[in-house]
Amino acid sequence: MINLKKKTIEDINIHNKKVLVRCDFNVPMDKKTNNITDDRRIRAAIPTIEYLLNNGAAIILMSHLGRPNGEANPKYSLEPIAERLSQLLDKTVVFSNDDEVVGSKTKELAKDLQPGQIMLLQNVRYRSEEEKNDEAFSKSLAELGEIYVNDAFGTAHRAHSSTTGVADYLPSAMGYLIAKEAKVIDDLLNNPKKPFVSILGGAKVSDKIGVIENLLNVVDTILIGGGMSYTFIKALGFEIGNSLLEQDKVELAKDLMKKAKEKGVEFILPVDVVAAYEFDANSEHKTVTIEEIPSNMIGLDIGEKTNKLFAEKILSASTVVWNGPMGVFEMPAFAKGTKQVAEAMAESNATTVIGGGDSAAAVEELGYADKMSYILTGGGASLELLEGKTLPGINAIEDK
16 A cells, blocks of 8 residues: 655745755766756656745755766766756756765755755765665765655655655655655556556566556456566467566466456457567568467567557556556567557547656657656656555655
8 A cells, every 4th residue: 555644845844944855867868978868857856846946945956867886977977967957947956066975065055055046966876875775874965954855756666865764864745746656556556447457568577476466456457568478478388489488487477367367357468479580670570470489589579460459458448557668669670569559548538657667768759748647757666556565765754
């Protein structure tokens, strides 16, 4: 169960207070130019920032970016984030370029920060203590502010210093983004409009076992695509050539399909796939039924008949949630399945929820983002909530 009875920014007095806000600015960057290639996560934080500004707070923002492995690395600096935020807010965001994150320079800037001003800390993962949820580091972050707000849904499943540790030392609340995204998933699990269709893709069954088991209690139909589908196809007794297989999960796949049948849930696998001779964008490929995958080929996308079948199910649904691509969508030859699922969801009149990660990137890239009801900003956090788990970043917040 998701505990939604947590304080939000509207439940606390922030006037003339220094508010420390954990955002999720872990955005994709162009490796050569260091330019931001998708600023959706930055834009998602703006409603919370504007509320705090309009109510007289001084704002200290913090986030991670990439995996600098506990060391200062200019490649993972948050300076481009400060520049983009300044543009979006039409207001200067002071960047504290401090390799220690909470060194004397940062402490000085935070101390002098006035209501209506904003500063951004350097990447919290420059410090190895961050991911260890180190008490001393949590405390030093907390000392910069007077109130802690978590608005980073994408990292709410991590118990780190900036996502949970700080809440031990300051009054705390949820920002608008984290409150909204938690509610979206809570509604999916507890109050969905029926028929409810779930689409699951991506590489591995093992990543989605808990999600499938939990969704079997609430959905009417599960559509399975992506690399994970071949383990289920194998479980049906078909040969899958060189396609991705988790051999140790074949029995589990059989068990999940049996459970679905017992619960009256439609469990739909691809009926045809696009198979190639090599895992290569230019490899020769053809569409084959799942009974006829050649031994020397790899399934890399769902086929045309499957596309139509999945689209029919999506278009007849009242609620659809999607997590994970249908094929290797980075390669144009194997992106059609993912594209057609996105198209069907865009055309649907259902409540459509994209569960972050690759699915969110695909929808954005294909130009369907504004046609979806909700695009969640965190793939990992979404999956854990769909699995029925609780998130440390939400649990750490004070109850109302």
